[in-house]
Structure formats: structure tokens, C-alpha cells
Amino acid sequence: MKRLALFASGNGTNVQQISEYFKDSKEIKVDCVVINKQNIYVIERAKNLNLDCFYFNREDFYNTDKVLNLMRQRQIDYIILAGFLWLIPDNLIANYDHKIINIHPALLPNYGGKGMYGHHVHEAVVKAKEKQSGITIHYVNDKYDSGDIIFQAVCEVKPTDTADDLAANIHLLEKTYFPKVIEQTIFLQTTIEMAKQNVINNIGGPFAALIVKNREIIASATNTVTSTNDPTAHAEVNAIRKACEKIQNFDLSGCEIYTSCEPCPMCLSAIYWARIDKIYFAGDKDDAKSGDFDDSFIYNQISLDKADREIKSVQFLKEMGKEPFEVWNSKKDKIHY
Numbered sequence: 509m510k511r512l513a514l515f516a517s518g519n520g521t522n523v524q525q526i527s528e529y530f531k532d533s534k535e536i537k538v539d540c541v542v543i544n545k546q547n548i549y550v551i552e553r554a555k556n557l558n559l560d561c562f563y564f565n566r567e568d569f570y571n572t573d574k575v576l577n578l579m580r581q582r583q584i585d586y587i588i589l590a591g592f593l594w595l596i597p598d599n600l601i602a603n604y605d606h607k608i609i610n611i612h613p614a615l616l617p618n619y620g621g622k623g624m625y626g627h628h629v630h631e632a633v634v635k636a637k638e639k640q641s642g643i644t645i646h647y648v649n650d651k652y653d654s655g656d657i658i659f660q661a662v663c664e665v666k667p668t669d670t671a672d673d674l675a676a677n678i679h680l681l682e683k684t685y686f687p688k689v690i691e692q693t694i695f696l697q698t699t700i701e702m703a704k705q706n707v708i709n710n711i712g713g714p715f716a717a718l719i720v721k722n723r724e725i726i727a728s729a730t731n732t733v734t735s736t737n738d739p740t741a742h743a744e745v746n747a748i749r750k751a752c753e754k755i756q757n758f759d760l761s762g763c764e765i766y767t768s769c770e771p772c773p774m775c776l777s778a779i780y781w782a783r784i785d786k787i788y789f790a791g792d793k794d795d796a797k798s799g800d801f802d803d804s805f806i807y808n809q810i811s812l813d814k815a816d817r818e819i820k821s822v823q824f825l826k827e828m829g830k831e832p833f834e835v836w837n838s839k840k841d842k843i844h845y
């Protein structure tokens with residue numbers, strides 16, 4: 509279970525949406541709200557949502573470890589900026605590297621930086637007669653709006669749109685995407701952390717995968733090729749086996765797989781056989797190649813004629829080879845898959 513702290517400076521619409529989204533999650537829990545102003549409406553929301561709310565002033569934030577200590581005490585894994593307008597102090601950045609996530613109401617790197625928040629952004633976008641705007645979900649570093657981008661979604665800006673119209677469209681994007689992308693980011697980032705740990709612990713290659721059904725992790729696995737002497741024990745295959753065991757079914761329809769690296773041809777095939785709905789991956793086959801895991805070689809082999817492939821395949825007993833299918837086809841009580 510990963511724990512979130514939501515930082516807010518005002519009304520707290522995003523606090524409300526994120527908290528409601530994770531209300532029944534078994535994987536991610538909103539733990540508390542941290543604010544930097546008194547008499548703001550988010551305090552009321554936190555109370556209604558049954559969330560502890562902590563106020564810190566400028567001195568606390570920038571010249572003490574009070575906020576960091578609270579995060580540690582409450583075992584916070586991720587800090588989510590839900591309309592929080594101050595720069596995040598260095599002690600939090602250092603301890604929560606790529607664990608602090610913000611949403612910006614425009615398509616960064618445009619319309620970001622100091623003073624560019626809320627309505628100021630929408631007014632600038634409309635004034636510049638932009639044809640589109642959107643949201644940017646990004647990691648937070650020590651400068652405003654300049655951390656690595658995780659996700660962007662775009663909306664059209666019509667020539668007749670006012671800043672208020674644009675604000676309404678952006679709010680809709682925030683509501684649609686922010687909580688979901690937080691969840692997806694945490695799942696995928698978890699696979700990356702597992703993959704790194706797998707190498708450190710000498711379990712196998714730098715790969716890990718999670719299978720998620722109805723937003724719950726039903727299986728997680730790493731690559732165990734070297735520790736189990738099993739060349740098929742890739743993270744995705746291991747995760748598929750565990751997930752199928754767990755739900756006692758060979759069909760993983762309705763599941764999604766998160767994997768630290770783009771699946772190799774074997775795992776991609778396994779994912780198709782298992783009928784998993786969707787794949788989220790971080791590294792790709794070129795990254796794998798840099799670690800001498802040359803998936804692209806096998807991808808290329810598949811596209812060649814059999815005669816031109818590295819491993820020769822020889823057919824004989826062609827007629828007898830039909831017999832198992834005759835048995836299969838005539839069996840009345842077979843389990844289709």
C-alpha cells in the first residue's frame with residue numbers, strides 16, 4: 509500500500525477528486541492533507557473526507573524539517589501537489605526524488621514558471637490566441653514547472669473561448685486524468701523499483717511486472733531466469749503465471765499489465781495468449797538492447813522466412829502431425845481457450 513500526502517493552497521477541488529478516486533483502493537491511500545494557508549476551503553473538505561490536515565507556515569517549510577518529519581512519521585510514499593502554490597523546499601525534493609507529482613493547467617514548457625498558476629495561465633493562453641491548451645502532469649524539482657513530464661492531455665481553444673471557458677475545459681481534463689495518472693505512475697514506478705532491486709539481489713535481469721485487475725494488483729513478479737535456471741522466467745511470464753494461479757483461470761481478460769520494459773516477443777505472445785487488455789511499459793527494446801538483452805534480434809527473426817532464420821526448423825511426419833487436431837476436434841467436452 510502506497511501512501512499519499514496531498515499539498516494544497518486553496519479550494520481543494522483536486523484534493524476532493526483524488527481522495528474520492530482512491531477511497532476504495534487497496535493499493536493507494538490518501539493519508540493526509542498539508543496546507544500553507546489558514547482559512548481556506550480545503551480544510552472543510554479534508555474534514556468531510558476524514559483526512560487529517562496539517563498547516564505549516566513559510567518558516568516551517570523553508571527553515572525547518574517539520575514537514576519532512578511529518579512525511580516520515582506518516583510513512584508517506586508520494587507527495588501530490590493538488591493546487592499548491594509554493595516552491596517545494598530542498599529537503600523534500602532530496603528525500604522524495606521523483607516522488608512528488610504536480611499538475612499544471614497548460615502544456616508545459618509553455619505557460620509555466622513563477623506566477624503562472626490558475627487563472628493567470630488561462631488568461632495568457634487566451635490572450636496569445638493559442639489553438640490548444642491542456643494539462644501537464646509532471647515530477648517536481650527545485651524549479652517551478654520544470655520537472656520531467658509524465659503525461660499531457662490536450663483540449664481545443666476556440667477563438668470565442670474566454671479564460672473562464674478554458675478553465676472549465678481544463679478542470680474537466682484534471683478530473684478525468686489526474687487521479688488515474690497518479691495511480692498508473694505509481695504502478696509503473698513500482699515495477700522500475702522492483703527491477704532495480706532484482707539486480708541488486710542477484711535474482712535475475714533488470715525487469716519486473718505487475719498485473720492489475722479492477723485497480724488491484726493481483727500479481728507482481730521479477731525476472732528470475734538466472735536464479736531458477738529458467739530462460740522463460742521473464743517478469744511478465746512469471747506475473748501471468750501468478751495472476752492465473754490467483755484467479756484460477758487461464759484468461760486474464762479485464763487485466764492490465766505494467767512492466768518496467770517493453771515486453772520481448774515471448775512475453776508479448778504470452779500477454780496475447782492471456783488476453784490481457786492493456787500494456788503499460790517504461791523502457792523499450794532499444795533500452796533492453798543497451799543491456800545486451802537483444803529483443804530486437806528476435807523481433808527481426810519473426811519477420812524473416814523460416815529458411816532465413818538463425819535457428820533452422822525442419823518439418824517431417826506432416827500427415828501424422830494432423831492426428832492430435834483430429835482428436836481435439838472430435839472431443840465433445842473440451843475446454844476452449
Ligand SMILES: [Zn+2]
Nearest residue numbers: 742772774775
Ligand atoms: Zn520477456
